[in-house]
Amino acid sequence: MQSPDTTTAPAAAAAAAGGCPMHAAASDGVRPLYGAEAEAQPYALYEQLRAEHGEVAPVRLYADVPAWLILGHRENLEVMRSKNFSSDSRNWHAIRNGTLAPDSPLRPITAWQPLVALTDGTEHARLREAVTESLAGVNRHRLRRYITRYAVRLIDDFSGEGKADLVADFARKLPAFVVAHQLGIPESAALSVGAAVSDMISGGDAALAGNQLVVETVHDLVESRKLQPGDDLASRLLAHPRGLTDEEVRQHLRLILVGALEPTANLIANTLRMVLTDSRFRGNLSGGQMTLPDALEQVLWDHPPLAVVPTRWATCDIEVGGTRIGAGDMVMLGLAAGNVDPVIRADIDKPVHGNRSHLSFGAGAHECPGQDLGRAVAETGIDLLLERVPDATLSIPDDELQVVGTCMSRRLTSLPVAFEPRRQAAPAAVAPQVPREPVEPEAAPAPAPADPRSWRFWRR
Numbered sequence: 001m002q003s004p005d006t007t008t009a010p011a012a013a014a015a016a017a018g019g020c021p022m023h024a025a026a027s028d029g030v031r032p033l034y035g036a037e038a039e040a041q042p043y044a045l046y047e048q049l050r051a052e053h054g055e056v057a058p059v060r061l062y063a064d065v066p067a068w069l070i071l072g073h074r075e076n077l078e079v080m081r082s083k084n085f086s087s088d089s090r091n092w093h094a095i096r097n098g099t100l101a102p103d104s105p106l107r108p109i110t111a112w113q114p115l116v117a118l119t120d121g122t123e124h125a126r127l128r129e130a131v132t133e134s135l136a137g138v139n140r141h142r143l144r145r146y147i148t149r150y151a152v153r154l155i156d157d158f159s160g161e162g163k164a165d166l167v168a169d170f171a172r173k174l175p176a177f178v179v180a181h182q183l184g185i186p187e188s189a190a191l192s193v194g195a196a197v198s199d200m201i202s203g204g205d206a207a208l209a210g211n212q213l214v215v216e217t218v219h220d221l222v223e224s225r226k227l228q229p230g231d232d233l234a235s236r237l238l239a240h241p242r243g244l245t246d247e248e249v250r251q252h253l254r255l256i257l258v259g260a261l262e263p264t265a266n267l268i269a270n271t272l273r274m275v276l277t278d279s280r281f282r283g284n285l286s287g288g289q290m291t292l293p294d295a296l297e298q299v300l301w302d303h304p305p306l307a308v309v310p311t312r313w314a315t316c317d318i319e320v321g322g323t324r325i326g327a328g329d330m331v332m333l334g335l336a337a338g339n340v341d342p343v344i345r346a347d348i349d350k351p352v353h354g355n356r357s358h359l360s361f362g363a364g365a366h367e368c369p370g371q372d373l374g375r376a377v378a379e380t381g382i383d384l385l386l387e388r389v390p391d392a393t394l395s396i397p398d399d400e401l402q403v404v405g406t407c408m409s410r411r412l413t414s415l416p417v418a419f420e421p422r423r424q425a426a427p428a429a430v431a432p433q434v435p436r437e438p439v440e441p442e443a444a445p446a447p448a449p450a451d452p453r454s455w456r457f458w459r460r
Contacts, residue, residue: 055321093328162421184232263305307336
């Protein structure tokens with residue numbers, strides 16, 4: 001997403017945009033949440049805002065649109081669970097008053113649609129039931145079989161080379177294959193759809209083309225499943241008794257693609273980086289003292305796939321964390337900031353084993369319904385990768401790895417590794433058909449105890 005001119009607007013402009021008096025009066029001193037400096041060091045910005053404002057801070061978005069950023073862990077949960085905050089952007093004074101520019105980059109991510117993520121009340125309950133029950137129809141054993149199939153295929157593609165980019169060659173491709181299969185998208189289209197979603201998230205020149213490909217893909221999928229239903233999410237959504245329209249099904253399939261691919265790819269990439277570079281985990285994992293789920297949970301605390309969720313609006317004047325928020329104000333959930341709140345993490349370097357109280361999947365009525373599926377893809381895929389290529393080491397210094405993105409989502413651009421090439425097994429020769437005497441099968445040897453140095457040992 002391109003950042004527009006960052007010139008500070010006068011206080012009158014903030015007031016005209018509908019900001020509350022406190023927000024307008026502080027306009028000249030309010031920090032922007034976008035731009036090179038803010039996006040390069042977001043955690044430093046969070047701490048500056050926390051020191052200046054407490055757990056709720058005024059910020060500026062593109063074209064000086066005012067908003068509140070929730071920094072505290074408890075305060076984020078309060079907003080997520082309160083009926084005084086809506087996910088319907090029609091409550092936003094900038095929409096009601098027509099002061100949000102027609103070409104604002106905020107429109108694509110805040111424009112109201114009849115989606116489970118952007119509705120409240122009975123309509124939200126109807127759509128959420130359809131989505132959650134359709135997701136519940138996923139066969140978990142079969143899902144892990146497909147994850148394994150695709151992970152092994154991807155690993156085999158590069159294991160003979162002795163090198164790989166674990167972001168491009170694995171972290172982005174594995175979710176694309178698995179999610180496409182679960183939705184009903186043909187395997188041949190999985191990688192192109194995954195790349196299109198990535199283009200959409202990046203907000204660059206290819207964003208519109210990426211969105212168009214996704215729209216066409218889900219349109220064709222819905223038409224296909226109306227004629228020939230299958231065991232997939234598209235078919236289950238079409239057949240759900242809540243009676244979703246074809247357009248609602250298409251929009252939710254698009255939402256699931258965007259909501260599943262980017263966060264899962266980021267979770268895989270960030271976990272692999274941590275395992276490869278962080279001595280706290282490398283030593284513990286190889287020694288059997290930490291499980292892979294522990295490592296995934298640590299990443300969800302330290303590097304949530306989505307850092308900020310900009311889809312809450314106050315429905316009344318209300319106080320949060322000692323700060324007055326006006327009716328119609330935009331309120332942004334600071335997931336990353338809340339996860340490092342010193343109130344709950346006084347020692348930021350201390351591991352948080354077994355603690356799932358992070359904010360990465362949200363809470364309340366809009367908690368992510370597919371979080372267990374994302375964890376399954378990441379855990380199974382990483383487990384197989386580290387088992388089959390246990391000697392992988394980073395090819396460049398950790399501080400040379402690059403992370404790019406916006407205030408809402410950040411991604412690791414690459415993760416180059418080197419390892420001993422694995423020789424691909426040659427196809428077995430066809431033996432001549434010679435009659436043999438029947439031989440009694442030998443008893444299977446007892447399984448050897450798990451080697452505590454192996455990756456399989458710590459996947460418990």
